[in-house]
Amino acid sequence: MKKLVLILGDQLDINSPVIKKLNPKADQVIMIESADEAKYVWSHKAKIALFLSAMRHFAKQLEEIGIPLQYIKQSPKSIGDTLRAIIKKEKCTHLVCLEPGEYRLKCEIETLASELKIELEMQEDPHFYCSRQEFSNWVAGKKELRLEYFYRLMRKTHNILVDKEGNPEGGQWNFDRDNRKPFPKKGPGLIPPPELFEPDAITKAILAEVEERYPDHPGSLAHFQWPVTRQQALQALEGFVEHRLATFGIYEDAMWTDTPFGWHSLLSSSLNLKLLNPREVIDAVLIAWKKHDLELATVEGFIRQILGWREFVRGMYYLDMPQMAEDNFYKHQNSLPDWYWTGDTKMKCMQEAIGQTLDYGYAHHIQRLMVTGNFALLAEILPKEVCDWYLAIYVDAIEWVELPNTAGMALFASGGRFTSKPYIASGAYIKRMSNYCDSCQYKPDVRFGESACPMTTLYWNFLINHRKQFEASPRTRLMTANLSRISDADQESIQEHAKMILGNLNTL
Numbered sequence: 035m036k037k038l039v040l041i042l043g044d045q046l047d048i049n050s051p052v053i054k055k056l057n058p059k060a061d062q063v064i065m066i067e068s069a070d071e072a073k074y075v076w077s078h079k080a081k082i083a084l085f086l087s088a089m090r091h092f093a094k095q096l097e098e099i100g101i102p103l104q105y106i107k108q109s110p111k112s113i114g115d116t117l118r119a120i121i122k123k124e125k126c127t128h129l130v131c132l133e134p135g136e137y138r139l140k141c142e143i144e145t146l147a148s149e150l151k152i153e154l155e156m157q158e159d160p161h162f163y164c165s166r167q168e169f170s171n172w173v174a175g176k177k178e179l180r181l182e183y184f185y186r187l188m189r190k191t192h193n194i195l196v197d198k199e200g201n202p203e204g205g206q207w208n209f210d211r212d213n214r215k216p217f218p219k220k221g222p223g224l225i226p227p228p229e230l231f232e233p234d235a236i237t238k239a240i241l242a243e244v245e246e247r248y249p250d251h252p253g254s255l256a257h258f259q260w261p262v263t264r265q266q267a268l269q270a271l272e273g274f275v276e277h278r279l280a281t282f283g284i285y286e287d288a289m290w291t292d293t294p295f296g297w298h299s300l301l302s303s304s305l306n307l308k309l310l311n312p313r314e315v316i317d318a319v320l321i322a323w324k325k326h327d328l329e330l331a332t333v334e335g336f337i338r339q340i341l342g343w344r345e346f347v348r349g350m351y352y353l354d355m356p357q358m359a360e361d362n363f364y365k366h367q368n369s370l371p372d373w374y375w376t377g378d379t380k381m382k383c384m385q386e387a388i389g390q391t392l393d394y395g396y397a398h399h400i401q402r403l404m405v406t407g408n409f410a411l412l413a414e415i416l417p418k419e420v421c422d423w424y425l426a427i428y429v430d431a432i433e434w435v436e437l438p439n440t441a442g443m444a445l446f447a448s449g450g451r452f453t454s455k456p457y458i459a460s461g462a463y464i465k466r467m468s469n470y471c472d473s474c475q476y477k478p479d480v481r482f483g484e485s486a487c488p489m490t491t492l493y494w495n496f497l498i499n500h501r502k503q504f505e506a507s508p509r510t511r512l513m514t515a516n517l518s519r520i521s522d523a524d525q526e527s528i529q530e531h532a533k534m535i536l537g538n539l540n541t542l
C-alpha cells in the first residue's frame with residue numbers, strides 16, 4: 035500500500051485529521067499550486083497571492099515538524115492532472131484528503147480515483163459545526179429552508195447564548211433590528227484599524243511572482259497585508275475582539291467613503307483557509323463579551339454570521355450543487371458591465387465598493403449584497419457572470435461560501451429556495467446607509483431623466499416588472515404598495531428610462 039495525502043490550498047489546518055492520522059515514515063504528503071486555479075476565474079492578484087503565501091507558509095510549518103512533503107510550485111496543469119501524473123509515477127494505491135470546498139474539485143478527484151482504480155478516502159472537514167449529514171437531517175421534510183430556524187438549532191445544539199432550558203440569552207434569538215444603524219451624520223469618526231501584516235520575505239517573493247505571472251489580472255497588491263499564517267490569524271482575531279467587536283453590531287450595515295473596513299472583523303479569509311477554527315472565534319467573542327461587558331446585540335449579531343450564515347450557506351451549497359450554479363430564476367441575460375473590473379463608473383456607490391475591492395480584495399457584507407449585488411440583480415445580469423466576478427475578486431472567495439451568497443441571496447437566482455424575498459433597494463437605501471450619494475452626480479430620489487439614480491430607476495422598473503411576485507408575499511407587499519403611489523405616466527417614464535439604462539450599462 036502506498037498512500038498519498040493531499041492537502042488543498044484552503045485546508046491549512048495543522049490539526050486536520052488527515053495530518054493527525056498520517057504515518058510520516060510511510061505516507062507521502064502533497065500540496066499543489068496550480069496556475070489553473072488562478073485562471074479559471076480571472077482572479078484578483080491579492081487573492082492569488084494570499085493563497086500562495088498561506089500555502090507556502092503552511093508547507094514550511096509541515097517541513098519544520100518533519101512531515102514528508104512534496105510541494106509543487108505553479109504546476110501548469112490542473113490540480114487533478116498534476117495529481118494524476120504523480121499517482122502514476124509514484125505508483126500510489128491510496129489517496130487520502132479532506133472533502134474539497136468546491137464541488138468541481140470534489141468531482142475531479144473522485145473521477146481520477148475511479149479512473150486510476152485507487153482507493154479514495156475523502157473525509158468530511160471537521161472544521162464546521164454542522165456536518166453534511168446533520169444538515170440533511172435538518173432539511174428532511176421541511177417545506178421552507180430558512181436561516182433563522184437553522185441558527186436556533188445550532189445555538190441549542192452547541193449551547194451558545196442559551197440558558198439551561200435552551201432559551202435564548204436576553205429573551206430573543208435575533209437582535210438584527212438593533213444592528214442596522216448608519217454612521218452619524220458627521221461620519222464614522224476614528225475607528226481602531228484592523229490588524230494588518232507587513233509582508234515577510236516569503237510573501238514579498240510571492241507578490242513579485244504574482245505581478246510577473248499574472249500581470250493582466252485585476253486588483254492591486256500595493257495594500258497586501260492579509261494574515262498568511264495561523265499565528266497572524268490568531269493575532270487578527272485578538273485585535274478584533276479587543277478593539278473592534280464592541281461597535282461591530284450597531285454599524286454592521288453602515289458605509290462611508292474611504293472607510294473600506296468599518297468595524298468589521300476581516301476574519302473571513304483566515305476562516306476559509308482554515309487558519310482559524312470557527313469555534314475559537316466564537317469562544318473569543320464570548321470571552322470578550324463578559325470581559326468588556328459588551329452589548330448582547332453586537333455579540334449575537336457577530337455569532338449569527340459565523341454559527342448561522344456561514345454554516346447554513348455551506349449546507350445549502352452541498353445540498354443544491356450542481357444545480358445552484360445553473361440557477362437563473364428571473365432568466366436574466368445581460369452581460370456584467372466592464373467597469374465591475376475597473377471601478378470606472380460615475381455611480382459613486384459602485385465606484386467606492388468596487389474601488390476598495392480592487393485595492394484590498396475586500397468589501398463588507400452590505401457593500402456586496404446591497405451595492406454590487408443589488409445593482410447586478412436590478413440590471414438583470416446573467417447570474418453566472420456575476421458569480422464568477424465575486425469568486426474572482428474577493429480574497430475570501432471559495433465557491434461553497436461565495437455561490438450561495440451571490441446566486442442564492444444577492445441575485446435570488448435560486449428563487450425562494452433559501453431566502454424569503456429578493457434583496458433589492460433603491461438609491462434611498464444607499465443614501466440612508468452611507469454618504470456615497472452626497473458626492474454622486476446622480477440623485478438618489480430622482481426616478482427618471484438625466485440626473486436619475488440608476489439604482490432608483492432600475493429598482494422601480496424591477497418592481498413594475500415583478501409586481502405580481504411582490505404582491506403575493508406579505509414580506510414584500512409593502513414595496514408594491516409604494517409603487518401604486520406613482521402615477522401611470524411616471525411608471526411609463528421609469529420603464530422607458532430603465533430600457534435606456536439596460537441597453538447602455540457600460541456607460542453608467
Ligand code: FAD
Nearest residue numbers: 298299300301302339343344398399402403430431436439
Ligand atoms: P464580518 O462582517 O466581520 O463577519 C464575521 C464573519 O462571519 C465573516 O468573517 C464570515 O466568516 C462570516 N459571515 C458573515 N456573513 C456571512 C455570510 N453571508 N455567509 C457566510 N459567512 C458569513 N463570505 C466569504 O467568506 N466568502 C465569499 O466569497 C463571500 N461572498 C459573498 C458574496 C455576496 C454576494 C455576499 C452578499 C456575501 C458574501 N460573503 C462571502 C459573506 C460576507 O460578505 C463576508 O463573509 C464578509 O463580508 C467578510 O468580511 P469580514 O470577515 O470582515 O466579515
Ligand code: SF4
Nearest residue numbers: 381383461471474487
Ligand atoms: Fe449610488 Fe444612486 Fe447614490 Fe449615486 S445616487 S451613489 S448611483 S445610490
